[in-house]
Amino acid sequence: MRRALALCTVLALLPSCVLVSAPQRGLLSKRCMQFNEDSDEQVLENHLVDSREGSSGARGARGGGCGCN
């Protein structure tokens, strides 16, 4: 209950943050500022890691491959 309240508080406060307008987004539009700046690399890495760590599967993981079976 306390966690849900904290989450609601954060969500409620988000709109009160300063909104960044389009002309201010020069740096944010750079590829290196994207969270998924290289999706090909991410796909290959998730596949590699998911078959070598026990916490696989919570990333839309795929079965088999990489000598893991």
Place this chain on the structure above:
Amino acid sequence: MRLQLRALVSLGAALAAGAQAADVVVSSKVQVYADSDATIVVSPHVTGSATFGTGTSVNATYTEDVVSSASVDVRTTASPRIYDRRQEVDFGLGQAVLGGQVSAAYMHARERDYTSNGGSLSFTREFLQRNLGVTARVGFMSNLVGRADDPAYVAPMSDWSGDLAATYTLTPRTIAQVAATVAQSNGMLASPYRKVRVQLGDAVTLLPETEPGSRFRVAGAVGVKQYVGLLVAHLDYRLYADTWSLLSHTAEARLVLDFDALTVRLRYRFYVQNGAYFYQSFYDAPKAYLSADRELSAFTSHLFGVKLEWLPLRSKKSGAVVRVDAKVEGMYFQYPDFPRLPTRWALITQAGVGVDF
């Protein structure tokens, strides 16, 4: 490599030939993984996407794993070395609707003892004058687990998953992301090959691995990126837990030097997990569940490396951008509860090329 380039060019030409394609991207990578446990995996990967003026987008991806392994896991199956090949194709279709983007995807993967078919639906929308982006996704995967030495053996396994992610622009130089995932797996979750050493009376015998037929997983992640001068600092943390009592923490730090046409990325990733409640490297008596899978034991890993990305060509006339990249990373694993392989080193190299038309 030649075949891969040919596929890349063909894919790009096909997508570019699409009527009035507003944005076409094709890219390809090759990754080579080699470790001190006698395993080598070569993974070529080709992908292409096109977005049209109508708000429709399509994408297609092909990925392959060519595996050669004589790891300690393989040797318990009495095979000196295995060779395997896994092929995967993905198709996606997106459409701008309701002020956002709805996407559907299908994937098929197969190897000689494993077949997967799956699909997902996702919806992405931006709010607060594009300062907040939210993505929701549900996915399903149906797998058939087989045995290379027994064509009659088939065991089903399925996965349901749901993801929710939000990215928020905090300042003109700072963005943050939170994400949560739940997943449910049912069916054959153990390896049909792996054997477990069990004490039976005075003798030690090898019994097949058995694991619970159900597993519920939940994970949450937070990340932040900050642009400072020529640098981008990127921090990530992920927490994972499941019904096998496995808990893991992943922390990652990236530093990107941005020279416009050239970026240099330095990266460190730390991973730690406890073991699944039924994991043992050796059993002194038979139990309901038996697993000596080192991926279910307690272990830590460290990843560190460097990546270069270069834009050798940017056409102001057509807007086309050519991108090449290369990375070298090392991984070090420590398995304190897996006596047959206390440590493992791995080297990951990757090279890629992409064109944005």
